[in-house]
Amino acid sequence: MHLPDGLMPVEMALAGYAGSGLLATISLSRIKRLPDPSSVVPRAAMLTTVFFAASLVAIPVPPTTVHLMLAGLLGVMLGWFAIPAILVGLFLQAVLFGHGGLTTLGLNGLILGLPALLAFGLWRSAGRRWPDLVALCAGSGAVVLALVIFAALVLAGMPAALDARAEQAALWVFMLAHLPLVLAEGLIVLVVLRVLRRTAPQLLPHG
Amino acid sequence: MSVRCKSALLLGLALVVTAPPAALSHAAIMEAEVTQAIRLHAFYETGEPMSQAQVFIYAPDDPAQVWGQGIADMQGRYEFIPDAIAGRWSVQVRQAGHGVMAHLDIGADAPVMTISSTPDTWAQRALMVALVAWGALGTALFARSRKGKQDASA
Numbered sequence: 001m002h003l004p005d006g007l008m009p010v011e012m013a014l015a016g017y018a019g020s021g022l023l024a025t026i027s028l029s030r031i032k033r034l035p036d037p038s039s040v041v042p043r044a045a046m047l048t049t050v051f052f053a054a055s056l057v058a059i060p061v062p063p064t065t066v067h068l069m070l071a072g073l074l075g076v077m078l079g080w081f082a083i084p085a086i087l088v089g090l091f092l093q094a095v096l097f098g099h100g101g102l103t104t105l106g107l108n109g110l111i112l113g114l115p116a117l118l119a120f121g122l123w124r125s126a127g128r129r130w131p132d133l134v135a136l137c138a139g140s141g142a143v144v145l146a147l148v149i150f151a152a153l154v155l156a157g158m159p160a161a162l163d164a165r166a167e168q169a170a171l172w173v174f175m176l177a178h179l180p181l182v183l184a185e186g187l188i189v190l191v192v193l194r195v196l197r198r199t200a201p202q203l204l205p206h207g
Numbered sequence: 208m209s210v211r212c213k214s215a216l217l218l219g220l221a222l223v224v225t226a227p228p229a230a231l232s233h234a235a236i237m238e239a240e241v242t243q244a245i246r247l248h249a250f251y252e253t254g255e256p257m258s259q260a261q262v263f264i265y266a267p268d269d270p271a272q273v274w275g276q277g278i279a280d281m282q283g284r285y286e287f288i289p290d291a292i293a294g295r296w297s298v299q300v301r302q303a304g305h306g307v308m309a310h311l312d313i314g315a316d317a318p319v320m321t322i323s324s325t326p327d328t329w330a331q332r333a334l335m336v337a338l339v340a341w342g343a344l345g346t347a348l349f350a351r352s353r354k355g356k357q358d359a360s361a
Contacts, residue, residue, distance in 0.1 A: 006308035007301055042347035049343040053336045058253045065253045096335045099252075154304035161273045162301070163261055170260075170303035 001069060001150055001178075002055075002093070002108050005101030008157045016106030020087065023113050027083035034080075043203075044081040047074055052089040055099055059184075061177040068181070071112045072142030073189050075119030076127075076135065077205050082116040083109075111149045115142035119189075123205065131197070132190055139189030143182045147175050242288055245311060249283040249300040256283030260302035267294025267313075289313060 008016075031037050054068035074082040087109050093099040100108045119138035127134045151171050158164060196203050249257040258281045266274040266289070279285040279300065289296055296311045 003304060004306060006299065007304070007306050038350055038353065041350035045343040045346040045350070049336075049340045052339055056332055056336065060253075063255075063258070065251065065255060092339055096339075097332065150304060159263075161263060161276060166259075166261060166278075167301075167303065174303040174305075 001067075001111065001146060002090070002100030003104040003111070003150070003153065005103045008104055008107060008153070009159075010103075012153065012157050013103045013107060016104065016108075016110055018106070020106040020109035020113065023083050023109065023117075024087060027080040030080040031084075040078065040081050044078050044085050047077055048085040048089050051085060052092050055093055056097075059181070061180055064174060064177045066178050066181050068188075069112060069115075069143060069146055069185065070188070071115040071146055072119040072139035072185055073192060075116035075142060076123045076138050076189055076193070078116075079120050079124070079205060082120060083113050086112050086116060107153055111146050111153070114149060115145040118142060118145055127205075131193060135190040135193045136186040138186075140182045140186030143178065143185045147178055151175060243313075244286050244288045245296075245298075247279070247285045247298060247300065247309070249279055249285070249307060251305070256281070257300055257302050257306075258283060260300045260306070262287075263299040263301075264289075265297040265299075266290065266292055267296060268292055270295075270297060 031040075034040070051070050051074055054070050056067070058065040058067050071082075071086070074085055078085055087105070090100055090105055090108050090112070091102075094102050094105060119142045122134055122138045122141065154171060155168070158167060193204065247262065249260055249262075251257065257279055260279045260283060262277045262279055262285045263273050264275040264287060265272070274290075274296075275287055277285055277287070283300075285300075293314050294312070296313055297308060298311065299308045300306050
């Protein structure tokens with residue numbers, strides 16, 4: 001679910017860069033305030049790779065295909081580090097695979113960065129009390145929010161010549177096709193956190 | 208004018224007025240010319256066709272205005288005949304926020320050339336993922352060793 005080059009208006013692409021730049025600035029300032037930020041770097045590096053490679057796994061959901069986003073997992077596991085991790089992953093996807101685009105890097109950063117922060121906020125506020133439920137909600141909620149932001153941006157950036165009804169119908173099909181992914185990503189976060197709780201509780205993120 | 212002549216004239220007029228239109232088009236005309244058509248095939252990187260995607264065509268003389276538009280068929284195919292304007296034509300195919308922009312150089316005497324990205328093979332993709340993973344592993348190990356040294360010195 002990446003916006004490609006050439007489809008969005010220039011003003012929106014610039015606004016996307018401004019929004020993602022703001023997110024990155026806030027994230028980096030929060031990371032600086034952490035007592036030991038370098039301890040999270042190895043985890044951030046490895047999860048960036050997982051996020052980068054996840055887009056290659058196409059899951060057929062007729063009539064279309066979907067791919068993993070993992071914004072919820074990154075948000076829960078990395079906290080504020082999720083924003084730089086997502087931006088680096090998106091940049092590499094755009095440059096190496098043409099997945100997404102360089103002009104839409106800012107918009108795509110918002111599509112996945114804001115849901116990651118939602119997941120982080122959920123986990124931080126209630127993860128200790130209801131870890132399983134919050135893990136499921138963080139993973140699933142991140143996909144839902146990403147879908148909503150994506151659809152809103154597409155609708156806002158539609159050119160006048162486009163058949164709006166046909167595009168809206170195609171968007172509905174696209175969003176419905178992602179419903180299995182909503183559940184799948186919730187389960188991924190749940191399973192990862194459960195495994196960590198049993199095998200390496202010291203790696204569990206607690207905000 | 209005699210009554211017989213008037214009757215004949217009225218009968219002739221009535222025949223002309225009431226004659227079916229098809230009777231007027233006995234002489235069919237066809238103009239045929241050999242021309243250059245552009246055939247597009249739009250599909251996602253997974254190979255799925257962009258069925259019924261919207262197609263927008265931009266001519267070289269006014270690339271900001273849509274020259275023509277249409278809908279791709281179920282296989283993601285679309286054909287159009289460009290005007291005789293040499294230069295770079297741009298074609299955009301989009302559907303549900305996804306899409307692609309391709310450019311076609313159409314010259315007076317040059318053959319049509321498509322410029323678009325070719326999909327990577329799985330081997331290329333695996334290699335690139337491995338390189339990125341290697342970079343991330345290096346970053347992780349570097350950060351870890353640096354932290355270990357700091358802990359030891361403290």
